[in-house]
Amino acid sequence: MSMSAPAHAPPLEELTHRLRRRERRVTAPRQAILEFLRRQTHPASRKEIFSALPRGVGDLATVYRSVQLLESMGMVQRFDFGDGVARYRLLAEGEDGHRHHLICRQCRTVVEVRECFAADLERQIARRNGYRAVSHRLEFFGLCPQCQGAEP
Amino acid sequence: MSMSAPAHAPPLEELTHRLRRRERRVTAPRQAILEFLRRQTHPASRKEIFSALPRGVGDLATVYRSVQLLESMGMVQRFDFGDGVARYRLLAEGEDGHRHHLICRQCRTVVEVRECFAADLERQIARRNGYRAVSHRLEFFGLCPQCQGAEP
DNA sequence: CCCGCAACTGCAAACCATTTGCAGCTCGGC
DNA sequence: GCCGAGCTGCAAATGGTTTGCAGTTGCGGG
Incomplete structure (x- = not known):
């Protein structure tokens, strides 16, 4: 390393x-x-x-x-x-740390995902349910290129 | 119950x-x-x-x-x-089980959230990174009405 | 309706990530 | 350099989850 x-x-x-x-x-x-x-x-x-x-x-x-x-x-x-x-x-x-990941289900390789689109929805959901200080946790799971076609 | x-x-x-x-x-x-x-x-x-x-x-x-x-x-x-x-x-x-939740950080009360918007993004992210069979996990966290103003 | 046996259960012990109690060490203000 | 609160190291406890094994049982076949 x-x-x-x-x-x-x-x-x-x-x-x-x-x-x-x-x-x-x-x-x-x-x-x-x-x-x-x-x-x-x-x-x-x-x-x-x-x-x-x-x-x-x-x-x-x-x-x-x-x-x-x-x-x-x-x-x-x-x-x-x-x-x-x-x-x-x-x-x-000062970074708020908002970031998501794409994780390989098999080898656990991790890719960062910068997009986040849940902000509006977050506000909406908070208001509708009377919750405050709402945040979210979002992760994606899939098979990375190396692991495709070579499942356990 | x-x-x-x-x-x-x-x-x-x-x-x-x-x-x-x-x-x-x-x-x-x-x-x-x-x-x-x-x-x-x-x-x-x-x-x-x-x-x-x-x-x-x-x-x-x-x-x-x-x-x-x-x-x-x-x-x-x-x-x-x-x-x-x-x-x-x-x-x-036959249900795919796609559903998210809004969880109270304090009392763990759970509300179901039906919306999901991540389908497009999921496809986009999968393609861009060469991943297949991509799914996601999304949960919201906040303070429910009862727990607001009465923090530990 | 009973048999046979693989699937399943109950119990206890093992596992693994995480937390905690405590005695001794050390950072950093004086 | 000295002192005390903050930290560390070690070991033991905790809590969720898994597993080994011997005994039980669902259920297909006779």
Whole structure:
């Protein structure tokens, strides 16, 4: 795996700064987690994050706690791809994290989908049912080109 | 809770017939599960199904196996509301089960949402990425009228 | 109506993702 | 450099789901 981060990835200092601003400590495990996340182009599971940590840095429980902190701070976004494993992706500052995915049912390859059209409908549905603060979760599932014609 | 089933619920005989047609046995636990499911208007968890079974009929493991069978036969549809608990709803014969939900983030009240607009987009996304057999999962989350103004 | 047996059930143990209790370590303000 | 709250590491608990296995039962054939 390449060490370089995607062009749009926030610098590590900006990330740690966000922690400090909220009076959270910048520890070795947290830095390693953030460093790993900023190199990813797809959401990663907490086990994947843990396995990618430098030897001796971090524990699975610490990864769980750190990711939870990051989520509560709005620094990462959680995704459920329906396989019982939560995945997370780093969010740029101020980014609302609205994004969907196309997931291969067989090999779990993930493609980002930028479109979202549910905003109107969301408002409509909220009003009709008297709900407030309505958001939505939308994921697509299919067979990727590689897996077509080669089913299990 | 009322014993009567929603008007659209398939008769129990039709359901058991679908089992027999596929050489599956019609056992007491399976009948009880189907009877329970046909009375529901919202997706139910397997634990809920189990608790609703008559005393002495069925075991939690049996519920899990039966529901899995029903799902593989396309007789029930699975939903993930993001709380780590799978929920299931009976499907009428031939029904594709396409339906979405509006779930209260706090009390987990569920409202069915019939609209779906994603069909075009689904096709578009499939074509653009070379995926086949694309489906989607869409759920809405919000605060229901009762829970507004009374947050935890 | 009874037989045979594969399908199915009940129970307990295993699994896996996630959470938690706790004692010791460390970041960062003083 | 010192101190204390915030963190970490480890291990054990939790909760949903799955599985192994021995005993039971639905149901087609006799």
